[in-house]
Amino acid sequence: MAMNGLIIxxxxxxxxxxxxxxxxxxxxxxxxxxxxxxxxxxxLIHLVAKNHIVSFVSCSTQMYLVFSxxxxxxxxxxxxAYDRYVAICHPLSYAQIMSRQVCVxxxxxxxxxxxxxxxxxxxxxxxxxxxxxNHIENFFCEAPIVIALSCGDPQFSLTTIFADAIVVLLSPMxxxxxxxxxxxxxxxxxxxxxxxxxxxxxxxxxxxxxIFFYTSAMFSYMNPRSTHGPDKDKPFxxxxxxxxxxxxxxxxxxxxxx
Numbered sequence: 001m002a003m004n005g006l007i008i009x010x011x012x013x014x015x016x017x018x019x020x021x022x023x024x025x026x027x028x029x030x031x032x033x034x035x036x037x038x039x040x041x042x043x044l045i046h047l048v049a050k051n052h053i054v055s056f057v058s059c060s061t062q063m064y065l066v067f068s069x070x071x072x073x074x075x076x077x078x079x080x081a082y083d084r085y086v087a088i089c090h091p092l093s094y095a096q097i098m099s100r101q102v103c104v105x106x107x108x109x110x111x112x113x114x115x116x117x118x119x120x121x122x123x124x125x126x127x128x129x130x131x132x133x134n135h136i137e138n139f140f141c142e143a144p145i146v147i148a149l150s151c152g153d154p155q156f157s158l159t160t161i162f163a164d165a166i167v168v169l170l171s172p173m174x175x176x177x178x179x180x181x182x183x184x185x186x187x188x189x190x191x192x193x194x195x196x197x198x199x200x201x202x203x204x205x206x207x208x209x210x211i212f213f214y215t216s217a218m219f220s221y222m223n224p225r226s227t228h229g230p231d232k233d234k235p236f237x238x239x240x241x242x243x244x245x246x247x248x249x250x251x252x253x254x255x256x257x258x
Contacts, residue, residue, distance in 0.1 A: 004029040004036075020098040021087065024080045027107050031073050038065040039140040056130070059141040064122040066140065070217065071168050072114025077210055078172030078179075079106045084203055085179035089186045117168060124160045128152035169218055176210060 011017050011026035042054070042062065054062075086097050125143045128150035136145055143161055147154045183203065 004033045008033070020083050020094075020103045021080075023100075023103050024076065024083055024107070027110075028073070028076055028080065031069055031076060034065070035069040035073065038062055038069065043140065054136070054141065056126075059136075059146065060122060060126055063125060063141045063143060063146070064118045067121045067143075068114045068118030070114075071117045072110045073213065074168055074172045074217075075110040075113055076107065077206070077213065078175040079110065080206055081176040081179040081210070084206065085182050088183050117164065121161060121164060124157045127157060128154060165218070169214060173214055180207070 007029040008026050011022040011029070039062070042058075083098055087094050090097065121143060125146055128147070129152055130149065131151040136142075136149070144158065147157050147161075150157075180203070
């Protein structure tokens, strides 16, 4: 979290980093800080406290924030891939295509859909009745696990969340794949090995976060719930909720500034 805070401070205060890539990186770091603070503090409290009770309101609020930040990060990662595509494949038109106004609109779009989508998913999770005390087998309130504790039929809620995950996860993933396919074609077409190495190093950190975040989120929300139990879900919840926010591509900052 400290490194993300440092990135936010540097990218938002240093005029030498006034470019779309650092603009997106600063907002990604801010999203990561928000993401971590919705899960880690409560988990640490439960590790040291004897009372592990989470109120209905606290669980609902945490889930809304996790959904909102997660969806916003999915979309922002796709926009960052598009930014890299424009920078590498259309360098002469980069400043015109990725203007300040366009960058602000893209970030605003990510936040807007994240906040709206969080309302939908939170409602679908808690629409059913909960008629007894329940034990959540995870370190934070995650939708599929909470829905399974409902006294009503969870099928409609699970189906809706599955359909939403297809749109939220696969649509940005398509944009990322297309962007990097064009980037790869452009890299392979270059004769300079040094140019290839610099391009690969610039994109490697972003790709690492994308792989961790998307694969773990897809496993948690796009698989049949009968295939595994909560103990198998925990590692994947950990991957998309904690590991990617802690693995923000800090190397981009330092490699570019050399």
